[in-house]
Amino acid sequence: MTGTPSHLTEALASRFSALALTHVTREYPHKLDHVLVDERDARTPRELHPVFFGSFDWHSCLHGYWLLATLLRRFPTLADAPAIQALFDSQLTAGKITKEIEYLEPLVRRTFERPYGWAWALMLGAELSRHQTPAAAAWRSAVSPLTDVFVERYRAFLPKATYPVRVGTHFNSAFGIALALEYAVAVGDEELRQLLSAKAMEWYGNDRDCQAWEPGGDDFLSSALVEAECMRRALAPEAFREWMSGFLPRLGTKEPATLFKPATVSDRSDGKIVHLDGLNLSRAWCWRSLAKTWPDTDARRGVAVEAADAHLGASLPQVSGDYMGEHWLATFALLALSA
Numbered sequence: 001m002t003g004t005p006s007h008l009t010e011a012l013a014s015r016f017s018a019l020a021l022t023h024v025t026r027e028y029p030h031k032l033d034h035v036l037v038d039e040r041d042a043r044t045p046r047e048l049h050p051v052f053f054g055s056f057d058w059h060s061c062l063h064g065y066w067l068l069a070t071l072l073r074r075f076p077t078l079a080d081a082p083a084i085q086a087l088f089d090s091q092l093t094a095g096k097i098t099k100e101i102e103y104l105e106p107l108v109r110r111t112f113e114r115p116y117g118w119a120w121a122l123m124l125g126a127e128l129s130r131h132q133t134p135a136a137a138a139w140r141s142a143v144s145p146l147t148d149v150f151v152e153r154y155r156a157f158l159p160k161a162t163y164p165v166r167v168g169t170h171f172n173s174a175f176g177i178a179l180a181l182e183y184a185v186a187v188g189d190e191e192l193r194q195l196l197s198a199k200a201m202e203w204y205g206n207d208r209d210c211q212a213w214e215p216g217g218d219d220f221l222s223s224a225l226v227e228a229e230c231m232r233r234a235l236a237p238e239a240f241r242e243w244m245s246g247f248l249p250r251l252g253t254k255e256p257a258t259l260f261k262p263a264t265v266s267d268r269s270d271g272k273i274v275h276l277d278g279l280n281l282s283r284a285w286c287w288r289s290l291a292k293t294w295p296d297t298d299a300r301r302g303v304a305v306e307a308a309d310a311h312l313g314a315s316l317p318q319v320s321g322d323y324m325g326e327h328w329l330a331t332f333a334l335l336a337l338s339a
Contacts, residue, residue, distance in 0.1 A: 004313040008337040010078065013071045016330040017080040019320055023327045024054045024064040024087070031057045035108045048103060050096040059117040059170070060328040065092075066120060067331050069127045069139075070338075085135060092139040097146050104149060114157065115176025118150040122183035129186050147183070151192060154180060158195055164203040166227075168219025168279065173203065174230035175221050181233045200234035208246045212256040215263045220278030220332070224248070224259060225286035232290060241293060252299045259283070260307045262314035274325040280315035281332035284308045288339035312336055 005012060030045045030053070045053040055061035068084045075081075104112060125147035128140040164173035177196050184193035204227055212224040228247060232240050244251075254260045262283075263276040287308035294301040316336075319329040 004309070004316055005337065006309070006312075008074070008334065010075050012333075012337065013075045014079055016319070016334060017068060017071050017078060017084065019326060019330050020064045020067050021080060021083055021087070023056070023323075024061055024068070025091075026054045026327075029056060029323075033058060033113065035106075035112075037106050037108065050099045051091050052100065056323070056327040059113055059120055060331075062117060062124060063120045063328070063331045066124045066127055067334055069124065069131070070334060073127070073131050088139050089135065092142045094142045094145075097142050101146055101149055110153070114153070114171075115173060115180075116170035118153060119176040119179035121150045122147055123179050126183040126186035151183075151189070154192065155195065158199045161199070166223045168214060168216050168221045168223050169275070172221050172223065172226060174200070174223075174227040178226065178230040178233050181230075197234040200230050204231055205243070209249060210247050210256070212259050214258060215276060215279055218272035218275045219263075220275040220282060222259065222279060222283050222286060224256075225283055225290070229286045229289055232293060237293060244290070244293070252303060254303060254307075260303075260310070262311045265315070265318070268318060268322045268325055271324040274322070274329075277315040277318045277325055277329055278332050280311040281329065281336050284312040284315075284336035285332065285339050287311065288336060308336070308339075 027044070027046050032045060032048075034041070034048065036042060041048070049058060049061075052058050052061040052065070055064045065088075068087070071078060072081055072084045078084075103109065125140075125143055128136060128143055131137075131140070161173070165171045166173070177200050181193060181196050183189070184196060207227070210224045210227075212222075214222055214224065228244060231243055231247075234240075235243060248256075248259075250256075262280045265276045265280075266273055268274045268277070287304045291301050291304035291308065294304075315329070316333055318325060319333050320326050
């Protein structure tokens with residue numbers, strides 16, 4: 001798309017960091033995912049979650065921290081770098097993370113944020129593992145017990161997860177596995193990587209000729225493309241190309257057509273409808289990632305790149321403007337621009 005950046009620039013990084021810094025410590029409005037064990041749990045978001053109380057909800061705040069950590073590493077001279085470092089010094093502490101872990105302990109909260117929040121907690125851990133500064137070592141040390149909790153929850157959950165969830169929202173199983181695989185590779189957890197890859201094969205290995213009945217009215221993930229991206233991460237390159245040829249056999253002729261047409265967003269003040277901007281950005285992320293699996297001479301590569309550009313152009317300009325999208329969309333823009 002004309003005028004749409006194709007990669008992450010320092011100017012865009014500054015825009016995204018400024019957005020995130022306005023909302024990761026903004027407590028209200030807030031949408032709680034909260035099971036009260038007793039009357040003592042009738043507390044404010046900040047009391048319940050001393051680190052991830054901002055950004056409208058727990059998981060958005062978590063991936064807001066991931067965004068800031070990623071931008072800090074990639075652009076260490078960013079104008080907002082001192083503000084990001086100060087935020088992390090004050091928030092990513094052992095004491096505060098311990099409180100987040102204590103919140104998770106009751107049995108009735110074992111499914112809290114599964115799998116979306118689990119996956120983003122691991123993504124934050126993966127990102128901090130890439131930082132090389134003494135300050136980052138302290139942040140990583142503080143956050144690692146939280147990532148350990150979710151690694152153990154994946155280990156306990158996946159063997160008994162008979163069926164995947166294929167919706168285009170937070171509960172999508174493929175998205176959770178794709179991000180968890182990034183963590184496993186980043187930190188060298190081969191046992192976890194094998195567990196995740198095996199489950200991806202069990203769930204999706206026999207999928208053929210995807211019809212792509214999407215988008216739904218509040219999707220921010222493409223159930224078809226995020227499954228493909230999950231399998232790209234789970235399989236060796238040649239095995240993935242073979243699987244992909246069966247999963248989307250007519251990709252080269254732009255079928256199913258719905259995967260190539262950006263979603264229309266009719267009301268960006270509506271917290272559900274604005275999910276469709278996220279769908280466009282996450283599709284751009286998937287298309288750009290998938291394109292790399294084919295050589296330049298393969299028509300599918302050009303088709304995928306063109307689709308990515310169309311989706312990025314439709315929603316990258318919309319990452320700010322209304323808080324319903326502003327508290328989270330930059331994360332998916334960063335995924336797309338970094339693919």
